[in-house]
Amino acid sequence: MKVQTSAFLLLPIVAVATLAPSIPASAQDGSIKIPMKVCNHTEKDALVASIYLPVRRSSNRWWTGEGWFKIESGTCGIVGVSGSAIFYLRGESTDGRVYWADNGETHCIVRPGPYTITINGDSEYCPSGAETADFTKLEATINDTFTWNLY
Secondary structure, eight states, X not given: OEEEEEOOBOOOOOOOSOOSOOOOOOOSSSOOOEEEEEEEOSSSOEEEEXXXXXXXXXXXXXXXXXXXXXXXXXXXXXXXXXXXXXXXEEEEXXXXXXXXXXXXXXXXXXXXXXXXXXXXXXXSSOOTTOEEEEOEEEEOSSSSOEEEEEO
């Protein structure tokens, strides 16, 4: 199992215009199935959004965006199953004061949620009712559960 660690950032959310996720060359036949697990090691409850390619899909053009999955302090949860080794996650504290995301990977979200949206990977625009937010780009090296740790 690959484990990714991320420290929290006390920064405001910044929107940038690059919205389309990088398109990986990955199997479209459903042979890649990577559960995306988030573990919250903080004292704050967190909400998590994900951007990923569905397991069974007809092309790498259409991504799925989902949110907000509540991960309580001291717990872990699965926030989706990616059909690609590359996917994107964003965490926010429920009080809105802390978020977990690397700068430079900006994608679409819907507030307040819950939501599921389809995102055109060839477009620089969010669907109607969505806005942009920073995400962390993650890459699994094996076809197994990927764990992202929030600290």
